[in-house]
Amino acid sequence: MDMGRESRWEKDAMTVEIVFALVTAAVLGAAVFAASFAVALAFDVTGPAREHTLTGGALLGAVAGVWRVVRVLCRFDAWRRQGH
Numbered sequence: 134m135d136m137g138r139e140s141r142w143e144k145d146a147m148t149v150e151i152v153f154a155l156v157t158a159a160v161l162g163a164a165v166f167a168a169s170f171a172v173a174l175a176f177d178v179t180g181p182a183r184e185h186t187l188t189g190g191a192l193l194g195a196v197a198g199v200w201r202v203v204r205v206l207c208r209f210d211a212w213r214r215q216g217h
Contacts, residue, residue, distance in 0.1 A: 143213075146213075147209075150205065150206065150209045151206070153205065154201065154202045154205035154206055155202065157201055157205065158197075158198035158199070158201040158202045158205075159198060161194075161197050161198055161201050162194035162195060162197055162198035162201075163194065164194075165190060165193050165194035165197045166187075166190045166191055166193075166194040168190065169186055169187060169189060169190020169191075169193065169194075170187060170190060172186060172190075173186045173187060173190075
């Protein structure tokens with residue numbers, strides 16, 4: 134692999150991968166939060182328990198989103214280092 138400047142194709146591939154990682158992370162985070170919201174609605178949770186359930190869902194959604202971004206970008210970096 135050439136250790137010089139990156140080609141235009143490599144820059145475009147990195148941009149596409151970053152956008153893919155961010156979009157899928159947002160979808161995953163929203164799905165995790167929606168699941169916690171559905172649990173709160175299904176069990177008719179009210180008051181502080183509802184707030185804690187939704188806060189926990191938001192926190193888990195954020196963690197899942199960050200995990201997705203890191204996983205996708207690390208996998209792309211490993212693929213790129215193999216010379217593909």
